[in-house]
Amino acid sequence: MEKILLKNLNNPGGHTLDNYIAGGGYRAVKEALKLGHDHIIQMVKDSGLRGRGGAGFPTGLKWSFIPKEVYPKYLCCNADEGEPGTFKDRGIIEYDPHLLLEGMIIASYAIGAISAYIYIRGEFAFGAKRLWEAIKEAYEKGLLGKNILGSDFSIDIYVHRGFGAYICGEETALLESIEGFRGQPRKKPPFPAVWGLYGKPTVINNVETLSCIPSIILNGPKWFSSMGSEKSPGPKLYCVSGHVNRPGLYELPMGTPLREIVYNHAGGIKGGRNLKAVIPGGVTAPMLIEKELDVPMDFDSLAKIGSMLGSGGVVVMDDTTCMVKAAYIINRFFSHESCGKCTPCREGTHWMTEVLKRIEYGEGKPGDVELLEGVCANIFGRTFCPLGDGAVMALRGALKNFRDEFAYHVENKRCAARGGFGAIGVWE
Amino acid sequence: MLSEKVRGEIRGVLRNYKNLRSACMAALQIIQREAGHITEADMSDVASLLGVNPVQVEEVGAFYTMYNVRKPVGRHHIQVCTNLSCSLLGAGHIVNFIERLLKIKTGGTTQDKRFTLSTVECLGSCATAPMMQVDEDYYENLTEERINEILDGLK
Ligand SMILES: Cc1cc2nc3c(=O)[nH]c(=O)nc-3n(C[C@H](O)[C@H](O)[C@H](O)COP(=O)(O)O)c2cc1C
Ligand code: SF4
Ligand code: FES
Secondary structure, eight states, X not given: OOOSSSTTTTOTTTTSHHHHHHTTTTHHHHHHHHHOHHHHHHHHHHHTOBOTTTTOOXXXXXXXXXXXXXXOOEEEEEEOOOSTTOOHHHHHHHHOHHHHHHHHHHHHXXXXXXEEEEEEOTXXXXXXXXXXXXXXXXXXXXXXXXXXXXXXXXXXXXXXXXXXXXXXXXXXXHHHHHTTSOOOOOOSSSOTTTSOGGGSOEEEEEHHHHHTHHHHHHHOHHHHHTSBOSSSXXXXXXXXXXXXXXXXXXXXXXXXXXXXXXXXXXXXXXXXXXXXXXXXXXXXXXXXXXXXXXXXXXXXXXXXXXXXXXXXXXXXXETTOOHHHHHHHHHHHHHHHOOSSSHHHHHHHHHHHHHHHHHHTTOOOTTHHXXXXXXXHHHTTOSSSHHHHHHHHHHHHHHHHHHHHHHHHHHHSSOTTTSOOOOTTOOO | OOOHHHHHHHHHHHTTSSSGGGGHHHXXXXXXXXXXXXXXXXXXXXXXXXXXXXXXXHHHHHHSTTOOBTOOOOSEEEEEEOSHHHHHTTHHHHHHHHHHHHTOOTXXXXXXXXXXXXXXXXXXXXXXXXXXXXXXXXXXXOOHHHHHHHXXXXX
16 A cells, blocks of 8 residues: 555655655645635545544544634644554654644644644654754745735644643643643533633644545545545554564554554564464553454454554564563553542552552452452443543453453462563563 | 743743743743753742742642652653563563662662663653653663663763
8 A cells, every 4th residue: 555644754854844845745735725614624524534543533523513603713633642552643743744734734724723733742852843843844935824825824833742641642631731731631521622722612633633634635535435444444553562573653554454464564473472462552452362363453343342443552462471460561551640630540540550560469369350350340431531441441351361360360479471470670 | 040041932932822821831841951850949930920820830840740840860861661562572671770780779860960760651662662761862672782882872
């Protein structure tokens, strides 16, 4: 497949404006300015593009919720990319920042926004620098600012750096953070389309989502929807890490089978060992086992088997992996990132981590596995935002397939996988 | 007291936002970049620049984990990712190795104030695990040898 999102991945200097324009860049903006707002929104609807930030919400539909008569409106690009196992947005930002800017200009025009923000996680200092440089170049060429390309449309794009809070990837926490508050989620409804940044209509889209827009404008919705799965068309970035021979970022048609991603593209399991489990969409997504590997990697197919596409972060674990340790590390992440707003998540994730830690360290008590299941049941469905539920989904995914291993740890004070439970820091 | 340079930079970001308070995160980032950490006095200076209560600045400083509030760090801040993908490929060994090399525990600072060592959650560089961030830079595909080289180069 021709690369759409990663065409500049191996092109040194591809991130500069000159190279981007030489490759046909910013033609889509010119085209879009001729088409008009409603036409663009219809094209994005017809393309079938669904949000790549995790939830898979139809992008054109989201844009159409923006009320016409309220001003100002905002576009926010979600570049918080904190889901462990995920590094796709970083790839676009570092290698092709103008692709994102072009998508943002078109999206802003379509929804009638004249200010847009890129919320980038603080750790991506290099990415922020790339964006600042790209934005500066775009202003100099009249692609940003007042009356872009001589049209009556004006748009400013600003970079807002996060500073270490996974929860700011949740769209309403992201808005709080831009406004200068702690990044804690807001109650929904009202949804951001009605009451978003500074209380004004706001669209929040992921980096990868927005980067699909220029090619939809240029090649048409039919072209886009002919790629990938019927119900989730288009190209998709898959991030593969863990025990594989060729970890990396792969652009493939949405719905590529997980087996093909792991064995063909990522080169199979390292050292010729066997696969034990794969997380398909960032650590929140419940893990899968060998017999589930033929699943097409799209929103609906993964949901059908009880997992999710999430961020497209594929983490591969071979047969030497201790599942208790994996579950402990994942859960420790959630308790660290719990924003503290609601009790089930704040207290529950900490408790889960404590219990997992003692099981991992060979200090588990009889009944600990049941205790974990009980805590899960008390968190699930009772949290203010999806983070708490996500922690439960991840742990349930591990327990569903590897409950015996947890029980073995508790009973024998050591690991079935490696014959020794080991302290943190001694993985092998 | 904030330097004129820092004040100027903070004033520069104010126009990115609809209200002053929105510049709070950026203001603290500018201060930390210059000084390595953020003091009580910095926070009240930011508060008066932005016309908010100092506790509102403090709140932001405390919530976001990258701010070193009232917590001086060494000249170089080593942050090793210990999330899943990195741990699968030996992040634990990397942490242990650096602890032994610098004779400090995670969270500690060397006596000469050259290095502080922390562990952090996923840094979005999982395909090049194990990895760490030192100050603003990423160092990937770490081995003991590479770490020796990298740390030797940071004075
Ligand atoms: C805890 C949590 C973390 C999230 N992190 C991210 C993130 O890092 N990046 C992202 O694009 N979306 C993230 N999301 C999803 C956003 O809330 C939102 O759905 C998305 O940015 C919408 O963009 P899209 O429609 O283009 O997918 C997160 C959601 C939750 C609940
Ligand atoms: S579920 Fe967790 S992260 Fe979400 S609001 Fe509650 S405490 Fe915060
Ligand atoms: S797990 Fe270490 S960078 Fe993602």
